[in-house]
Amino acid sequence: MNPETEFREGLDDLASHYKSILELLGEDPSREGLLKTPMRVAKAMQILTRGYTQDAHKVLLDALFEEKYNQMVIVKDIDFFSLCEHHMLPFYGKVHVAYIPNGYITGLSKIARVVDIFSHRLQVQERMTLQIKDCIQETLKPLGVMVVVEAKHMCMQMRGVEKQNAITTTSDFSGAFNQAKTREEFMNLLHSEGKHI
Numbered sequence: 001m002n003p004e005t006e007f008r009e010g011l012d013d014l015a016s017h018y019k020s021i022l023e024l025l026g027e028d029p030s031r032e033g034l035l036k037t038p039m040r041v042a043k044a045m046q047i048l049t050r051g052y053t054q055d056a057h058k059v060l061l062d063a064l065f066e067e068k069y070n071q072m073v074i075v076k077d078i079d080f081f082s083l084c085e086h087h088m089l090p091f092y093g094k095v096h097v098a099y100i101p102n103g104y105i106t107g108l109s110k111i112a113r114v115v116d117i118f119s120h121r122l123q124v125q126e127r128m129t130l131q132i133k134d135c136i137q138e139t140l141k142p143l144g145v146m147v148v149v150e151a152k153h154m155c156m157q158m159r160g161v162e163k164q165n166a167i168t169t170t171s172d173f174s175g176a177f178n179q180a181k182t183r184e185e186f187m188n189l190l191h192s193e194g195k196h197i
Ligand SMILES: Nc1nc2c(ncn2[C@@H]2O[C@H](COP(=O)(O)OP(=O)(O)OP(=O)(O)O)[C@@H](O)[C@H]2O)c(=O)[nH]1
Pocket: 084, 085, 086, 091, 123, 124, 125, 126, 153, 155, 156, 159, 160, 161
């Protein structure tokens, strides 16, 4: 789906519900500034949940390359935005992925695409972390994979406890990353400054 041009079934219904929501919030959806808002919000929400219609496993399977390289591959600082399933408010931050190939590598952009697919759903950070890890493990069948997610949750910033700087870190791993030494290697590389780039 091209998010800018193609939208899923139910778009008009969604817009009509957002019109009712505006009324329930005390607004006048017929005032000029709000005339197009229900449809804009409907489109935005379809884009932010487009991951439900995308197959992350297929994305990786379509770009598998046989290679002898069997050291750690790290893709770090992958930006993401998601919506928490409790308040439907954004949580956002960075995903870091490491895997150790076992005969097959995947296109680097595909790792970021997998992050996009799982983050464009209603989520909790923990489940998103696990889904990214499982998807890479199940498709590439590497010697191990580890995923670290660092995020700020707007439901903790804009409302509720109102903590602006709290950062939540989650991680999940498999295979070789069960060994503390392997996790340590990843974490050390994660925190290296990348000044040489
Ligand atoms: N573990 C986890 N919790 C999350 C995530 N996103 C939001 N939450 C939390 O979900 C919880 C929902 O708790 P409830 O008590 O049902 O909701 P609430 O009354 O709005 O809670 P407050 O945010 O404390 O005002 C809150 O503590 C949120 O901080 C997430 O990705 N992972």
